Amino acid sequence: MNANKRKLLAESVQKAFKGLWSAFPILISVVLLISLVNVLVDAAFFAQFFGKNNALDLAVGATFGSILAGNPATSYVIGGELLGQGVSLLAVSAFLVCWVTVGVVQFPAESILLGKRFAIARNVSAFFCSIMVAVITVFLVGLL
Amino acid sequence: MTSENDNSCWYLLIFAIAAHILVFFLSPAKSYEAMNLFFKIIASIAPSLLLVFIFMALMNYYVKPKDLAKYMGKNSGAMGWVIAIVAGVLSTGPIYLWYPLLNDLQKQGVKSGLLAAFLYNRAVKIPLVPLMAFYFGFAYVFILSITMVAVSVFQGLATEKIMEAIK
Numbered sequence: 001m002n003a004n005k006r007k008l009l010a011e012s013v014q015k016a017f018k019g020l021w022s023a024f025p026i027l028i029s030v031v032l033l034i035s036l037v038n039v040l041v042d043a044a045f046f047a048q049f050f051g052k053n054n055a056l057d058l059a060v061g062a063t064f065g066s067i068l069a070g071n072p073a074t075s076y077v078i079g080g081e082l083l084g085q086g087v088s089l090l091a092v093s094a095f096l097v098c099w100v101t102v103g104v105v106q107f108p109a110e111s112i113l114l115g116k117r118f119a120i121a122r123n124v125s126a127f128f129c130s131i132m133v134a135v136i137t138v139f140l141v142g143l144l
Numbered sequence: 145m146t147s148e149n150d151n152s153c154w155y156l157l158i159f160a161i162a163a164h165i166l167v168f169f170l171s172p173a174k175s176y177e178a179m180n181l182f183f184k185i186i187a188s189i190a191p192s193l194l195l196v197f198i199f200m201a202l203m204n205y206y207v208k209p210k211d212l213a214k215y216m217g218k219n220s221g222a223m224g225w226v227i228a229i230v231a232g233v234l235s236t237g238p239i240y241l242w243y244p245l246l247n248d249l250q251k252q253g254v255k256s257g258l259l260a261a262f263l264y265n266r267a268v269k270i271p272l273v274p275l276m277a278f279y280f281g282f283a284y285v286f287i288l289s290i291t292m293v294a295v296s297v298f299q300g301l302a303t304e305k306i307m308e309a310i311k
Contacts, residue, residue: 012204023244032160080279100267121306
């Protein structure tokens with residue numbers, strides 16, 4: 001490796017380190033908030049809000065999925081439990097997709113690092129697209 | 145980040161710590177549980193954080209801003225969407241770990257719609273397919289994943305339109 005390439009590599013590593021380091025307080029904040037939300041919010045509590053009608057269930061599922069955060073595997077377990085309690089697949093699908101695509105808890109971090117306009121636009125469009133994904137998926141599954 | 149954003153990130157950290165302190169006084173048991181979970185999450189994301197660091201360094205080394213502008217900039221075509229979708233599906237770890245890398249890409253002129261599509265496709269979790277299929281069946285998981293990939297392009301375009309509208 002010649003001197004120029006070594007210098008470029010050192011600069012690349014340094015730039016990556018600086019980028020991550022500047023985001024460090026934000027990452028720590030997000031994990032702190034996620035750990036609090038996970039402990040304070042009881043997912044089973046949400047089941048009582050479902051069952052009114054399909055359109056409302058869809059909105060409730062998408063809203064709860066947007067508020068709750070954490071490992072996607074957790075959302076599968078909660079989604080499975082909700083299905084077992086008679087909540088519609090439509091609502092559970094919206095819940096699952098919003099859990100991973102919309103981030104109310106992560107919003108401040110996203111806003112700081114990627115810009116408020118981007119964070120608002122991305123989360124709003126992800127919310128409505130998740131509802132669209134839920135409707136299309138349940139419709140197609142119904143055809144099988 | 146701007147200096148205003150530099151301050152914002154510290155305010156956010158102070159807010160998060162203050163929330164934990166408040167919970168500690170209201171319910172020490174919940175606070176203990178939350179701190180346990182905090183360290184558990186930190187331990188679980190550490191490998192992904194390392195991966196993001198390596199990606200960032202490699203991108204700085206190999207990818208030139210003009211290449212990024214060509215393939216993922218304003219005038220990038222279908223190739224940009226394909227790159228965003230594939231990278232989103234293959235990326236691992238929590239969504240917020242990728243913000244620093246995306247911040248870099250954004251500064252280098254990558255289209256907002258592509259960044260949004262990347263983040264949306266992170267919902268397609270290949271390693272978690274067996275677990276998801278256990279609860280919902282393989283057919284459901286397959287259809288959901290394909291639908292999410294297809295809708296992600298629409299979502300990226302919608303993000304750009306909304307950003308223009310709220311200028």
